[in-house]
Amino acid sequence: MKSGQYIYNVNYNEQDYNLCAFEVKALFDDELENKVLFTNKEIDPSVSPFLKNRIKIIYKKKTFHEILDSILADDFRANDFMVQYVAMYKRDPNISQGKKLSKEAGLRIYGYPSFQSPKIMLGITYYQDYWYFGYLKQNNFKWRAHKQKPYSFSSALGVNMAKVLINVASRGDTSKRLIDTCCGVGTVILEGIFAGYDICGWEINPKVAELARLNLTHYEYNAKIVTGDMKDIRDFYDVVIVDLPYNNFSHFDGEKQWSIIRHAKKIANRMIIVTSADIRENLYAEQLKIMDYCRAEKTIKGDFVRYIWICEN
Structure with missing residues (x-):
């Protein structure tokens, strides 16, 4: 698995696999091996029918508590923000705890949250034994x-x-x-x-x-x-x-x-x-x-x- 500054996830129906792989190769110069992609290229997910989310990685840690500790240690600040857990795949074991995890991360950020019209979206996710936290950009559809x-x-x-x-x-x-x-x-x-x-x-x-x-x-x-x-x-x-x-x-x-x-x-x-x-x-x-x-x-x-x-x- 390649590392990169950004992590994306894609979604497609069975009949759209070829079309999605074709687009991913053109946009990222990479093969579509699964529905999660690491890259250094910044693309707005809304330009694609298949890209769902993009997280610009700030922290990559082995445990969730290390993510929380990093937010506190860096005195992470934001106003009008919202933290959202992003499930990168259907069987993500943390989906049911998504709101709780988002709340815990948000409580450690210095600033005022906004749950109605946030100006800053922050994402947290778990994928292949690592936790990720960063700026979230979603496909607006x-x-x-x-x-x-x-x-x-x-x-x-x-x-x-x-x-x-x-x-x-x-x-x-x-x-x-x-x-x-x-x-x-x-x-x-x-x-x-x-x-x-x-x-x-x-x-x-x-x-x-x-x-x-x-x-x-x-x-x-x-x-x-x-x-x-x-x-x-x-x-x-x-x-x-x-x-x-x-x-x-x-x-x-x-x-x-x-x-x-x-x-x-x-x-x-x-x-x-x-x-x-x-x-x-x-x-x-x-x-x-x-x-x-x-x-x-x-x-x-x-x-x-x-x-x-x-x-x-």
Whole structure:
């Protein structure tokens, strides 16, 4: 198990394992071995559909009482704070004692607690024979409201996948300029704005482009949605996201789709391509480097499959 400045825990359904592992690798450059991750990289859990909590570690001790002693010895101070026990896994033996443990730690902090609207969240947890105490950041799950956007299509990407596309595109670097060249009703755009990215969308169908704008307006988000053919894009971006039109067919063919990929190569060196079929041989034929890929399934039965390809020129 790697050590690090931060400890995260993730949660996913069985069918989402591949998608979660794909995101973790992109964000943290690490493999998903279990649902707890130690790293030195700081990521806001709310940008991910799978990250639940992040603790910036202050103390790591063998016993809970050593944690309490350290809080006292360091004269730890905070105002408007709240201490919360964080269960990193379902069978955590301390879950039932969580409130008691949180109270004991809180009583040793010099300052005024706030249980209604704390400005400082502190977390305590136990994992693999060690106790941890530190600053807690939780996924606020406000992004789930995007699942009820006013306009959508049955074949549109889900919110979870859209969030993952943003994360694998940028690797968590919010300074990256992103473009979604087949943005549809704006599912990916919504998640890009939510996570703080400079992102814009292009959509060739005027009616669909207007639906994307209406979705953005509904959440009071601001981003440019251009009605037009991506062949007319003249700017260069850090990453281009392409959810290829598949028109409910399971096979991948047609010069139209390859034209989209060839134009994507001209506006960014890094591409995130979503397809409904395995097209790796075709991507190699286009002289693209496949940096990583994921086969994502919407259900355990695997009756709705999307391939996500990370490609570079």
